[in-house]
Amino acid sequence: xxxxxxxAPGPLDRARLTRLLQSYGVYAALLVLFVVAATLDxxxxxxxxxxxxxxxxxxxxxxxxxxxxxxxxxxxxLSVGAVIALAASVVPLYLGYGAPLAxxxxxxxxxxxxxxxxxxxxxxxxxxxxxxxxxxxxxxGVAELINGNSAKPVTDTGLLxxxxxxFAGVPxxxxxxxxxxxLTALLVRRTTFGRQLVxxxxxxxxxxxxxxxxRRVLVTVxxxxxxxxxxxxxxxxxxGAEADPANQGLNMELNAITAVVVGGTPLTGGRxxxxxxxxxxxxxxxxxxxxxxxxxxxxxxxxxxxxxxxFAVYASQERGTR
Amino acid sequence: xVQQGRAPRSDxxxxxxxxxxxxxxxxxxxxxxxxxxxxxxxxLIGENGAGKSTLIKVMTGVYRPDAGRVxxxxxxxxxxxxxxxxxxGISTIYQEVNLVPLMSVARNLCLGREPRRFxxxxxxxxxRIARETLKRYGVDxxxxxxxxxxxxxxxxxxxxxxxxxxxxRVVVMDEPTSSLEPREVETLFSVxxxxxxxxxxxxxxxxxxxxxxxxxxxxxxxxxxxVVHTGDMAGLERLKLISLxxxxxxxxxxxxxxTAFGTGQHGEHGGDGGHEAAPVLRATGLTVRHKVHDVxxxxxxxxxxxxxxxxxxxxxxxxxxxxxxxxxxxxxxEVDGVPLARRSPAAAIRAGVVMLAEDxxxxxxxxxxSVRENISLALLPRLARAGVVSGARQDEIVRFFMERxxxxxxxxxxxxSDLSGGNQQKVLLARWLCLDPKVLLLxxxxxxxxxxxxxxxxxxxxxxxxxxLGVLLISSDLEELIEGSDRLVVLKDGRAVGHLRGEEITExxxxxxxxxxxxxxxxxxxxxxxxxxxxxAPAPHPDDHPAQAxxxxxxxxxTKEEPR
Numbered sequence: 001x002x003x004x005x006x007x008a009p010g011p012l013d014r015a016r017l018t019r020l021l022q023s024y025g026v027y028a029a030l031l032v033l034f035v036v037a038a039t040l041d042x043x044x045x046x047x048x049x050x051x052x053x054x055x056x057x058x059x060x061x062x063x064x065x066x067x068x069x070x071x072x073x074x075x076x077x078l079s080v081g082a083v084i085a086l087a088a089s090v091v092p093l094y095l096g097y098g099a100p101l102a103x104x105x106x107x108x109x110x111x112x113x114x115x116x117x118x119x120x121x122x123x124x125x126x127x128x129x130x131x132x133x134x135x136x137x138x139x140x141g142v143a144e145l146i147n148g149n150s151a152k153p154v155t156d157t158g159l160l161x162x163x164x165x166x167f168a169g170v171p172x173x174x175x176x177x178x179x180x181x182x183l184t185a186l187l188v189r190r191t192t193f194g195r196q197l198v199x200x201x202x203x204x205x206x207x208x209x210x211x212x213x214x215r216r217v218l219v220t221v222x223x224x225x226x227x228x229x230x231x232x233x234x235x236x237x238x239x240g241a242e243a244d245p246a247n248q249g250l251n252m253e254l255n256a257i258t259a260v261v262v263g264g265t266p267l268t269g270g271r272x273x274x275x276x277x278x279x280x281x282x283x284x285x286x287x288x289x290x291x292x293x294x295x296x297x298x299x300x301x302x303x304x305x306x307x308x309x310x311f312a313v314y315a316s317q318e319r320g321t322r
Numbered sequence: 323x324v325q326q327g328r329a330p331r332s333d334x335x336x337x338x339x340x341x342x343x344x345x346x347x348x349x350x351x352x353x354x355x356x357x358x359x360x361x362x363x364x365x366l367i368g369e370n371g372a373g374k375s376t377l378i379k380v381m382t383g384v385y386r387p388d389a390g391r392v393x394x395x396x397x398x399x400x401x402x403x404x405x406x407x408x409x410x411g412i413s414t415i416y417q418e419v420n421l422v423p424l425m426s427v428a429r430n431l432c433l434g435r436e437p438r439r440f441x442x443x444x445x446x447x448x449x450r451i452a453r454e455t456l457k458r459y460g461v462d463x464x465x466x467x468x469x470x471x472x473x474x475x476x477x478x479x480x481x482x483x484x485x486x487x488x489x490x491r492v493v494v495m496d497e498p499t500s501s502l503e504p505r506e507v508e509t510l511f512s513v514x515x516x517x518x519x520x521x522x523x524x525x526x527x528x529x530x531x532x533x534x535x536x537x538x539x540x541x542x543x544x545x546x547x548x549v550v551h552t553g554d555m556a557g558l559e560r561l562k563l564i565s566l567x568x569x570x571x572x573x574x575x576x577x578x579x580x581t582a583f584g585t586g587q588h589g590e591h592g593g594d595g596g597h598e599a600a601p602v603l604r605a606t607g608l609t610v611r612h613k614v615h616d617v618x619x620x621x622x623x624x625x626x627x628x629x630x631x632x633x634x635x636x637x638x639x640x641x642x643x644x645x646x647x648x649x650x651x652x653x654x655x656e657v658d659g660v661p662l663a664r665r666s667p668a669a670a671i672r673a674g675v676v677m678l679a680e681d682x683x684x685x686x687x688x689x690x691x692s693v694r695e696n697i698s699l700a701l702l703p704r705l706a707r708a709g710v711v712s713g714a715r716q717d718e719i720v721r722f723f724m725e726r727x728x729x730x731x732x733x734x735x736x737x738x739s740d741l742s743g744g745n746q747q748k749v750l751l752a753r754w755l756c757l758d759p760k761v762l763l764l765x766x767x768x769x770x771x772x773x774x775x776x777x778x779x780x781x782x783x784x785x786x787x788x789x790x791l792g793v794l795l796i797s798s799d800l801e802e803l804i805e806g807s808d809r810l811v812v813l814k815d816g817r818a819v820g821h822l823r824g825e826e827i828t829e830x831x832x833x834x835x836x837x838x839x840x841x842x843x844x845x846x847x848x849x850x851x852x853x854x855x856x857x858x859a860p861a862p863h864p865d866d867h868p869a870q871a872x873x874x875x876x877x878x879x880x881t882k883e884e885p886r
Contacts, residue, residue: 211671
């Protein structure tokens with residue numbers, strides 16, 4: 001990927017290169033990483049390993065999709081990790097009524113949390129980072145109050161199935177995450193709501209003057225983020241066969257933001273890249289896995305991640321525009 | 323201190339001589355001379371873009387001039403930054419108070435020169451100094467409270483007290499009264515008089531002519547980056563002052579057809595014809611604190627109503643109050659006789675009232691989105707079935723309006739911020755027109771766009787009115803306003819002070835109305851039409867709101883207003 005390979009040198013071409021990097025950089029990086037990993041280690045492409053990677057990436061991806069929507073409105077949702085904990089504490093309480101109802105109740109809890117955060121942001125006009133930070137702290141407390149401080153084993157076959165079964169060799173969690181990604185992409189591209197969300201993120205004032213239901217859209221976006229986080233929480237409980245609100249979902253908000261950012265969605269709002277977010281989540285999952293499998297110490301893995309995040313944000317910045 | 327050897331000490335405390343300043347090829351100042359005597363209050367006026375703020379910034383060290391000199395007390399100075407100018411004795415008070423809102427009043431007042439004790443800030447001394455200083459300005463507040471908890475007026479006083487405390491020789495005030503209550507304005511004026519008696523020179527920027535006549539000794543008028551007049555305030559007619567600002571000779575006969583507006587009247591309501599038909603939009607008693615006072619407007623189908631006035635007269639605020647974009651403190655808006663219950667842009671749009679906002683960048687375009695998205699923004703809900711947007715219908719409408727308005731873009735997918743200003747404006751017009759509105763409020767529709775686009779927009783406004791749209795036109799371009807409007811409402815200090823219609827709308831009458839002496843409190847409410855010196859005042863229309871229907875008494879020879 002040298003500049004000369006694209007076109008003759010010049011400031012204009014550099015701008016074009018930047019644009020290409022912004023648009024397709026994450027996919028190219030994912031591809032390169034995939035090829036390198038497969039070449040270095042033959043077992044990388046084994047069905048077992050792919051399954052493990054998909055299990056691990058699915059919850060992060062689902063949370064990241066909601067996060068991408070929130071970031072598209074020039075916001076951020078730090079409460080998603082705590083919503084996962086809340087879901088983990090709620091699900092075991094209702095498993096007696098069957099897994100579907102228990103998951104549904106968890107989703108409703110996620111929606112309520114999102115509505116609270118969204119209301120703080122849209123109506124009280126509290127900065128998203130502060131509003132959701134408060135929610136993050138509070139919800140962890142609520143989750144531990146409900147559940148006590150210990151991890152509880154889960155034996156419900158329905159929920160365990162959600163966490164470990166598969167279809168056509170692909171885990172159910174991955175199917176669900178994929179479906180969520182497709183729906184989110186359609187939501188952003190094809191619906192009034194999606195276009196309004198992006199418009200509000202680009203210029204909130206102009207959107208209000210154009211008669212857009214700014215508050216309603218903002219609240220809905222946070223509700224979606226909460227629901228998706230709760231869904232991820234139910235999956236994590238099913239996959240781990242235990243509900244551990246004290247530990248589940250820890251740092252999930254940061255992983256989700258990382259996936260969104262690496263996927264090329266700018267933090268300044270006005271743009272949501274759903275496919276990029278999918279690629280970003282996969283990329284971060286794979287790079288960690290590859291480094292770990294090659295016995296690179298965790299400290300170095302984290303350093304590499306830090307460099308990637310910085311580079312991704314740098315690359316996604318708007319430059320060379322008049 | 324001051325070198326006296328070379329030249330005799332100047333009479334001027336501050337001299338700006340032959341200053342040029344340009345930005346990216348645009349001449350902001352051209353050979354500007356500006357001189358200030360010690361102990362005078364000197365008004366600096368001009369319309370938007372005349373170069374006032376550039377000149378102020380040259381004087382206060384924010385900008386360095388491309389050519390020319392700045393002399394303080396007869397000494398050539400080249401301030402490299404505002405701090406240098408401040409140290410030399412030039413203080414500035416900006417329109418917005420730029421102090422630290424979370425710090426206490428006292429700390430703000432002493433910021434950067436706190437009295438110290440044992441190396442630490444002596445808080446007690448700070449508070450004492452602050453209390454004493456503010457007392458002299460008639461401000462009685464707890465100086466330990468955070469500045470931000472004070473009213474804007476009080477904050478302004480703190481800023482003023484701070485500026486003057488730095489042993490200032492020149493104080494520059496940029497629209498100091500724009501957010502003050504009348505009582506606070508009085509306090510400010512007494513402070514200014516105090517400064518004058520101490521021999522401190524004051525540069526006073528304001529759009530409120532009444533204030534200028536009350537407090538200023540001399541005036542400099544800027545237009546298009548050049549000084550067009552400098553002289554005593556006393557003896558200068560208001561009319562003369564306004565025509566200097568706007569660049570219109572009092573006696574010139576306007577040449578028709580310089581704008582793209584047609585010469586005919588629109589619709590059945592043009593001219594002096596009766597307004598039997600109900601107006602499509604009726605606003606009554608609109609009030610926005612500090613900005614709009616009891617303004618009423620009627621707009622009929624097919625009529626272009628101009629909203630005239632100088633900068634800061636409340637034109638944009640009136641338009642925003644109509645759409646609900648600005649919270650009102652009173653007033654009603656009816657569309658086709660149906661009052662708008664909820665006041666919000668969304669409600670106004672649903673009722674068919676749309677507004678092209680003045681500030682294209684912050685209130686108009688979605689910079690990162692495409693032309694298509696920008697045009698269809700407000701229309702989206704109508705393009706969707708069950709929340710899913712129909713791409714085909716969207717494309718159809720976008721293509722239609724891109725052709726209709728001749729929007730020059732690589733395609734509907736081009737990012738709107740890549741377009742020229744004129745094309746961005748057309749995109750915004752398309753956004754509103756595709757809603758098929760009944761009333762179009764246009765706030766400076768042709769500002770900052772090239773000549774070609776300007777003519778196209780003007781022709782379009784004409785055409786839309788002919789098709790029956792009610793249009794409110796706000797423009798600082800007097801020619802555009804006069805030729806474009808069927809009826810003209812003139813605002814001044816947030817009040818409707820004149821109504822002109824049809825043939826009455828000429829430069830002369832507009833300038834006369836603007837120059838009319840302010841309504842003093844005790845006169846308001848009386849019928850003064852008989853005394854109207856214009857002699858051709860429109861009879862108050864039955865439709866008109868009482869407060870706007872009165873012709874204000876005009877006194878062309880008045881030079882100083884009676885003390886309030």
